[in-house]
Amino acid sequence: MEVFIEKDYEEISRKGAEIVAEEMKKKPENFVLGLATGSTPVGLYKELIRMHKEEGLDFSKVTTFNLDEYCGLAPDHEQSYHYFMDENLFNHINIDKKKVHVPDGMAEDPEAFCQEYEKMIVEAGGIDLQVLGIGGDGHIAFNEPGSSLGSRTRVKTLTQETIEDNARFFENIDNVPKYAITMGVGTIMEARICLLLANGAKKAEVLAKAVEGPITAEVTASMMQLHRQAIVIIDEEAGARLKRKDYYKHVEKMADLLKKKK
Numbered sequence: 525m526e527v528f529i530e531k532d533y534e535e536i537s538r539k540g541a542e543i544v545a546e547e548m549k550k551k552p553e554n555f556v557l558g559l560a561t562g563s564t565p566v567g568l569y570k571e572l573i574r575m576h577k578e579e580g581l582d583f584s585k586v587t588t589f590n591l592d593e594y595c596g597l598a599p600d601h602e603q604s605y606h607y608f609m610d611e612n613l614f615n616h617i618n619i620d621k622k623k624v625h626v627p628d629g630m631a632e633d634p635e636a637f638c639q640e641y642e643k644m645i646v647e648a649g650g651i652d653l654q655v656l657g658i659g660g661d662g663h664i665a666f667n668e669p670g671s672s673l674g675s676r677t678r679v680k681t682l683t684q685e686t687i688e689d690n691a692r693f694f695e696n697i698d699n700v701p702k703y704a705i706t707m708g709v710g711t712i713m714e715a716r717i718c719l720l721l722a723n724g725a726k727k728a729e730v731l732a733k734a735v736e737g738p739i740t741a742e743v744t745a746s747m748m749q750l751h752r753q754a755i756v757i758i759d760e761e762a763g764a765r766l767k768r769k770d771y772y773k774h775v776e777k778m779a780d781l782l783k784k785k786k
């Protein structure tokens with residue numbers, strides 16, 4: 525696992541976007557990008573939009589798969605993850621909407637849809653890079669504590685904590701969806717690169733558990749420790765509880781030195 529500790533949110537967004545753009549350019553014909561919603565990746569998406577507008581970063585051949593979607597919300601519902609992605613990324617870049625995939629919250633047969641979603645990922649060639657955030661309870665996508673570490677795309681019942689967290693976006697708590705379709709931990713682990721971002725003091729404790737604690741279904745993000753190419757980009761606040769903080773910074777400095785020598 526590579527851990528980068530940056531000054532602030534702006535810096536993690538910039539570094540995250542740089543890595544995404546670099547990987548996209550390696551596979552200009554058929555790059556497959558996994559995306560997350562939530563507040564964390566918004567800055568990264570802003571930076572990708574800037575790179576598209578100012579530097580011509582081309583999304584026309586990129587295929588995307590989002591991690592999750594609420595059950596019962598249509599793509600044009602303001603709180604749906606599909607709507608979020610349109611507003612924060614897709615409407616501002618030259619992506620072919622036919623290549624955009626967000627789980628269908630209105631699927632008549634959600635279980636069958638989940639299997640179909642897995643198939644679509646495989647048919648696209650697998651995910652090259654998956655953007656991830658981390659929940660306050662250590663979840664990735666909607667893989668709440670106790671989720672199987674080998675899980676696939678499926679319908680999950682949301683925890684009370686997540687429902688309460690999300691209540692601020694709805695008129696009242698009764699309107700918050702209780703179920704979601706989410707990629708499984710096993711699905712996420714098959715992405716060639718996992719790029720996890722976190723910022724703010726609120727994430728410090730759980731981030732330390734995910735990066736340096738035991739691998740456990742209680743913190744599904746801890747599975748990143750088993751991934752062959754997991755990149756974690758955090759700000760100083762989110763990194764405050766890491767025991768090996770100084771070592772991660774040293775590794776980054778040494779890698780920079782090596783690059784300069786080349």
Ligand code: F6R
Nearest residue numbers: 560561562563564657658659665
């Ligand atoms: C959203 C998702 C979630 C979020 C996590 C952190 O697609 O997969 O796991 O990444 O809940 O949310 P924020 O970024 O709002 O702190």
